[in-house]
Amino acid sequence: MTDQAQHLRTQLLNELTAVGVLRTDEWKAAAGAVARHDFLRGGFFRNAGGAAWEPVLQDDPGWLEACYRDESLVTQIAGTILPQDIRGQILREPTSSSTLPSLVLRMLEDLQVKPGMHVLEIGTGTGYSTAVLATRLGDDLVTSIEYDSDVAGRAGAALWEQGIHPTLVTGDGLLGHAEGGPYDRIIATCGIKTVPAAWMEQTQPGGLILATIGGWLHASELARLTVHEDGTASGPLLGGQVSFMLARPQSPPPLGLLPDLGAGTERQTGIGADVLDDWTARFITQFAVPNAQRLMLTRDGRNEHVLVDVVTGSWAAVYQDSGQWIARQDGPDLLWDTVEEHLDRWHAAGKPSVEKGTVTVTDQGQTLTW
Template sequence: MTDPVHRPEQAAVRGLLRAVDEALDGPVPREWKEAVAAVPRHRFLPDRIWLENNEGGYGPCDLPTDHQRWFEAAYADAPVITQVNDGQAPADPADAWPSASAPSIVVRMLRDLDVRPGMNVLEIGTGTGWNAALLAHRLGPRHVTSVEIDSDVSEQAWASLNATGLDVDLICGDGSLGWPHRSPYERIISTCSVRRVPWAWIEQTRPGGIILTPWDNPLLCWGLLKLTVERDRAQGRFSPHSAFMLMRNQRHDLRIFRDVVRDDHVPKESATTLPPWNITGDHWEARFALGLRLGDVWTAWEDEPDVDGVAARLWIATTDARSWAAVDHDGEQHDHFTVWQHGPRRLWDEIEAAHHWWEQHDRPTPDRFGLTVTENSQWAWLDRPTCPARALDHKESR
């Protein structure tokens, strides 16, 4: 007979699984339904989480004082912020990243990882520990190793995993190095995004094994990459799902006016008919393609800059902060925009060329792109590995 104490929890799990069913392109596989039911998500969240407020930012929600709202957030198919700005409250809401991914994304990745009982799996980025717990329920004892770089986060995850009795080997360390002591692995799954796939992951995966990781590019953090490991390389395709926090040792903390634009810069003026919003905002597929094509280019949008006759400005810069461009919209014309460019690269010219390339190739979506990784290099391709997607007239900044 059902214990009445657990009825709210069971009802919440059933509601969550229905929501995940709707979000996926097919029903939740039976084995993962069983795992989600056996490993309740709320047991892996801290007493304080951060939820959106009515002011465009985030505010704390504490279990002891706001139990109902906290519990509802735990079983919504939505990400939950358990830590903001790597442990510091953000001054800007844009600096807040979810620490607990939406359950539909978690289940999608676990389904795509294609694991079976007895496989050895390495997880990069333990986070709350819920993902590792689901894997441990599916694979059995001593088959899941998880690496977390943040000591406070790893302690919280260890406590949650220990309370459930699930056997996960949890290490506090740099996930980009993998964990060679338990290798080789049949599967590696990352819960943080990368701009370059660490070669250590490939070295620690059996030939024929799979690496699944979220993808990030300075132009757009979006997409999943699924690689199959071969003896001297790994190769696979992207899919258009999810955005995850970037691996800490691959981040660039850049600001336009602090790091890039200087008073003594004298930019070259030109004009364009390509609207700046066509390569930013909700144009996800164009931005994904341009990000792969250009590699080390990022953008920042500025509304109402303090410039006469300019209603909005799109900034473009390289991650080495040596080149930049700005595209101005006067608020009225929609077929003519002023362009300013400075540095050794003409970034807006590159953007226009890359956008033209994308249109010439029938506006390819992320699933038409793939990536090949070798020990010394990695390159994106379109449709097949012999068709590089990267522009060949410049090198990526390191």
């Protein structure tokens, strides 16, 4: 490693220690032994304004300095496109990235790992967090699974070049990796809509699952769940509005043909659609209507906030009329009634912060209580 890279890495870790992200000497030492730039030699994309992205390659000015800023760096666009594939700009969605170091290290601290524990990582990505894990615990105690075979191949090459040899698996991380279990800890570096049953089955009773629970309304929080003897799991939300790209198999499907939004029954509602502008309220709404997607439509000269359940076909349209919020809904489930019920319980509890919430996962689904 160059002196400049070593200086930049030390400076970054000292900054993260000063703000309380790095809380233990063990994780600081592990992170200090791993060069993040070695996992970004293929370059990355930087935002060029709005939805535009432009490549930054290893030989470009500022590449090394960017590798050691506390920023997420996009490494893949649209599922296949790499920085070296582009000249100029591209207007597509990011699909893989190197997570900002402060979040990687915060999550490793929050995982509460002890020496000798076996860890399954969901989402190898560039391999940086895998390297830090393996440096701390040892190669034989770390298994990492990556959905994208090309991403997995690049991560494996970067790890092996540094002499780090954890167990690497290419496959659907939502299924875990039963052959390597049971695990003491599972950590997910992708967002999930629901906690997979496979993860609970593959975790030792008393073990922990650390994952970002989110959804199609784009609000998410980090949860640390303890797996119980009866196969259920529960635990607190840790706060911070942590956000990851959703696991690809849980990405929202296309809405397709919309239902007849002029049908249904209308009523006044005490909770307007503007509540969905609040992160916590939107997070709670995802537990209420987990299969709903949100869109804005203009009908009859007014803006309507629409929720559509892509599984049942139920829908709700909420709009303002003379200062009063009106909800129109139809389908087997009354979506806005369900949203109101969950938000009313939150209001009755005094609108506590997410850190006061507890997530419980059973074979019947997952719930959020205060």
